[in-house]
Amino acid sequence: METYQFQAPTNVMRFPHWVTYVRSLLEAQYGADAIYRSGFTVYTTLDPDLQQQAEEMVKRQIAQLADRHVTNGALVAIRPTTGEILAMVGSADFYNEAISGQVNMALAPRQPGSAIKPLTYVAAFEKGWTPATLIWDVPSEFPPSGDPNDPREPYRPVNYDGRFHGPVTVRVALANSYNVPAVKALQFVGIYDDPNTPQPDGLINFAKRLGITTLTRPDYGLSLTLGGGDVSLLELTAAYAVFANGGRRVPPVAITKIVDYKGNLVYEYQPPAGDQVVRPEHAFLISSILSDNQARAPMFGTNSVLNLPFPVAAKTGTTNDFRDNWTLGYTPDLAVGVWVGNADYTPMQNTTGLTGAAPIWAEFMQAAIQKLTDGRPTPFIRPAGIVEKIICEVSGAEPSEWCPSQRLEYFAYDQLPRPKDDDLWKKVIIDTWTGLRATSACADSIKEVLALNVTDPFAIKWIRETDEGRRWAEQYGFKEPLVFVPERECRPGDPRPLLLFSNLSEGQTITTSPLEIYALVTVPEPFREFRLEYGRGDDPDEWTALAIGNTSENQPRLLATWDLHEVPPGRVTLRLYVESQRDTYAERRIHLNLQVLTPTPTPTPTATVTPTATPTLT
Incomplete structure (x- = not known):
């Protein structure tokens, strides 16, 4: 009797994560018993060619990153106009238990890092911001929860490059993924709904409008805009697809048709027009920023992996300790999201969204666009409600005469740039002691100055107190002592010196x-001190001190006894000048006409000497 070695039959499922996902949808809709008794034939949205390429690309990139403790990746591709899921890679290897390969990481909520920032900025557009809105990227402090009454230690975000970049517009801030401006944007938007507004307006409700269902905690803080809340790759890619579709949301769909065993049509998908959940103008503006290769050059360079041969919007994300890498991007034809990381949350080593997820995203995007459009991707179409305006590159306002450089920017027709009177450079007449706008209540010590039009208190502190800030101010024409546009006018009750x-x-x-x-x-x-000084003429350039002191009195006193014999006759100006400890001053001037004759010196008597005759020899 012969002994045979039987091999267990292998039944490797093709596209197992997709099959499992579709099965879960069917069971949720029809129940497990019904779908198996009815002998359903199910047609899905998956493109087998794109799915095969996506799986190979993910597996290849993960293998190349193995030495950086990278074991897993996922990809989702959606057609924005119909919501059809064309590809879904749930892991690098479904059958590898060591990486939890059967966990579909396209559906697993993870922290998205900076990939959530575009949502924050579009929510800010809805409240009045524009791509030219100025944000100060300087050391700043925030209440962690966003509530100004939060008693906890302040939240002090830092940028990925460890530097601060001064004044930046929204376009520059988002394109370069600066963190401090993103936190200021969320502070402006709000995390949760404002009970004083008639409609939902916080970031969480905005994200929900775009189809994100996982931001359910009641205790999110301002770090939410840096990725502090978990989202799934599928839902975040679908949210980006809203921007790709001009602000219309068509929910992602996997099943196009179901036929039972008798051939009866059980279900057939009819692509809806979609709900206009974001203004077309705002969708265009965010697409313009995310596809602006020049704007992101300071952080990413001009030849990064995000710079494809056709216009494409893209955003990367990297979480703390390199636990998650993301790259999401789109054209009007296709939205693609890629995640790279480890299912068990262990950190990768020095792998960012740009080096981990972006190569997969870029390779798949180019292959898919070639297949779907025959290499002719649809460009981003500018809506009728978009206008172009010239702005000051530094401030984002319409340029004043002091603006050193200008550029064009896009705006919604009803959300235009700030006027040139609101540029960073502003001529104002101030009370020199209080620094407030001058009025009749403080008309005795006033001056017209070129002031810094800055209201962010952390920006003011940065400019006043740091070498970097002072250098910036000097570079843009602001001389010491620096003056900021006052918040209000001076009033009769404001304390001022009496001179x-x-x-x-x-x-x-x-x-x-x-x-x-x-x-x-x-x-x-x-x-600090007061000085009694004089200068020649009615508006002297030089002053000579007659007296200096540092005490205040309530009665007049003798400050100087001035010998005028050393001063040529003519007009002079006397000035009382007081310096505060806040780098402000007050002064009082009067003009005098000096007509003191310099006394003629008395001549010194001299003896007359008669020379003695010299004898002449003959």
Whole structure:
């Protein structure tokens, strides 16, 4: 009797994650018993060629990153106009238990890193921001929850490159994925709904409008805009597909038709028109930013893997400790999302969205666009409600005469750039002591200055207190002492110094010397010093000190006894000048006409010497 070695039959399922996903949809809709008793024939949206290529691309890239402790990846591709899922890779190897290969990572919620930022900025567009809105990327502090009454240690976000970049527009901030501006954007938008507004307006509700269902915690903080809430690759890719589809949401779909064993049509998908969940103008603006290769060059360079041979919007994401890499992007024809990481949450080694997920995304996007459009991708179409305006490149406002460089920017027709009077450079007349706008209540010490039009308190601190900020101000024409556009006008009750010449009057002619100068110097706060000075003419360029002090009095006092014999006759200006401890000042001037004759010196007597005659020899 012969012994045979029997081999267990192998039944390797093709596209197992997809089959499992479709089965779960059928069971949820019809029940497990019904679908098997009815002998369903199910037609799905999957494109087998694209699916095969996607699986190979994911497997190949994961293998190349093995030395960086990268074991897994996922990919989702959606046709934005119909919602059809054309490819779904759930893991690098369904049959590899060591990487939890049977877990569909396209459906598993993970932290998206910066890939969530576009949603924050579109939500900000809905509240009035534009691609030219100025945000100060400087060291800043926030209440972690966004609630100003939060007693916890402040949240201090940092950028990926460890640097701060000063004033940046929304276009530059998002294209380069700067973190501090994104947190300021979320602070502006709000995390949860504002109960004082008639409609849902926080980021979570905005994300829900785009089809994201996993942001359900009640305790998210401002780090949500940096990826602090879990989302699935499928839902985030579908959210990007909304932008690709001009703001219309067509939910992702996997099944196109079901026929039972008798040939009866049980179900057939009819692509809906979709709901307009985002304004077409805002969808175009976010696509314009995400496809702007020049705008992202400072962080990504001009030849990064995101720069494809055709216009395509793209955004990467990397979470803390390199636990998750993301790249999502789209054209009007296709939205593709890629995740790279480890199912067990162990961190990768120095692998970012750009180096981990983006190569898969770029390779698949080019292959799929070639197949779907025969190499002729649909461009982003500018809606009728989009206009172009010239802006100051530095400030995002319409350019004032001081703006050093300009560029064109896109705007929704009803959300235009700030006017040139709101540029960073602004001429204002200020009270030199309080720094407030001058009025009749403070008309005795005023000056027209070129002021910095900055309201962000952290930007003001950065400019005033850091070498980097002061260099920036000097580079753009702001001289010391720096003046910021005041928040309000001065009022009669605002404390100010009282400076008076008590024994002299404007235009007085002085004919005798010495001149005693009595003055009142009353300062309502600690100050550095006061100076009594004079200069030649009615508007001197140079001043000479007659007296210096640092005490305040409530009565006039003798400040100087001035010998005028050393001063040529003519017009002079006397000035009382007080410096505060806040780099502000107050002054009082009067003009005098000096007519003191310099006394003629008495001649010194000299002896007359008669020369003695010299004898002449004959």
